[in-house]
Amino acid sequence: xxxxxxxxxxxxxIGVTLGVANGLSGFMRMKVGMxxxxxxxxxxxxxxxxxxxxxxxxIDPGDNQPLPDLRWSxxxxxxxxxxVKDKPKVLHFWAxxxxxxxxxxxxxxxxxxxxxxxxxxxxSMDEGIxxxxxxxxxxxLNLPSLLLNAQDNEKLAVPIVxxxxxxxxxxRYAASYFGVAPWQDAxxxxxxxxxLMGK
Numbered sequence: 001x002x003x004x005x006x007x008x009x010x011x012x013x014i015g016v017t018l019g020v021a022n023g024l025s026g027f028m029r030m031k032v033g034m035x036x037x038x039x040x041x042x043x044x045x046x047x048x049x050x051x052x053x054x055x056x057x058x059i060d061p062g063d064n065q066p067l068p069d070l071r072w073s074x075x076x077x078x079x080x081x082x083x084v085k086d087k088p089k090v091l092h093f094w095a096x097x098x099x100x101x102x103x104x105x106x107x108x109x110x111x112x113x114x115x116x117x118x119x120x121x122x123x124s125m126d127e128g129i130x131x132x133x134x135x136x137x138x139x140x141l142n143l144p145s146l147l148l149n150a151q152d153n154e155k156l157a158v159p160i161v162x163x164x165x166x167x168x169x170x171x172r173y174a175a176s177y178f179g180v181a182p183w184q185d186a187x188x189x190x191x192x193x194x195x196l197m198g199k
Contacts, residue, residue: 059191062166062173069171070156071149072121075129079146081171087119088174088196089167093148093158095125096135101162104180109141111183118196123148125161166196 070081070091081089092108094101105122112120124132124147133145164177174195182188 059166059175059177059188059195062175064168064172064174067165067167067171067173068152068155070123070152072123072146072152073129073149074144074146075133078149081167084119084121086169087117088169089119089121089171090192091165091167092120092122093125093161093163093165094122095161096131097126098161100180102139104162104183105139105141105143107183108181109143111189112143115189115193118193121146125153125158166192168196 067081072079081091094105096102108120108122122143124145126132126147129145129147132147136143136145160178162180164181165173166175166177168174175192
């Protein structure tokens with residue numbers, strides 16, 4: 001009988017210990033998740049403070065060197081830069097968690113519609129394509145859902161979002177723009193078109 005009682009007490013203590021351990025494990029996972037969300041929101045806010053105004057940035061000339069053959073996915077098919085032929089390109093890097101990106105995208109969509117001779121590729125830096133699709137659908141933005149390949153992200157070393165690279169027909173690095181671009185500014189549009197198309 002004493003042995004049975006001892007076994008029950010031991011089992012009870014083990015159960016309590018495991019329960020506490022599981023509780024602590026769940027608590028730590030919750031805390032890590034909270035910290036990751038805090039860090040993401042903090043970084044988005046920092047970007048907003050630094051790059052929410054177009055006057056803080058300008059078009060920086062590129063080195064006219066060929067870009068790597070960047071890849072991206074629409075969730076079903078892998079695409080790559082060199083397959084987009086006979087058009088100059090605008091590579092716009094953004095993320096759903098980036099506050100300035102969210103505010104800029106409607107202007108980019110309008111610019112894309114007004115300049116069909118230029119291929120505009122809005123490449124998300126998010127972790128998965130599902131959140132990109134959901135965001136664009138919720139915001140009713142007429143843009144394809146495109147997710148930049150993670151390895152190419154490291155290769156290109158995108159410094160911050162939003163960030164835009166202007167690419168010639170033969171995939172050379174013509175220029176770049178840090179921060180929120182003034183897409184509806186006529187002088188800006190003329191400068192982009194002149195640099196990419198000579199008109």
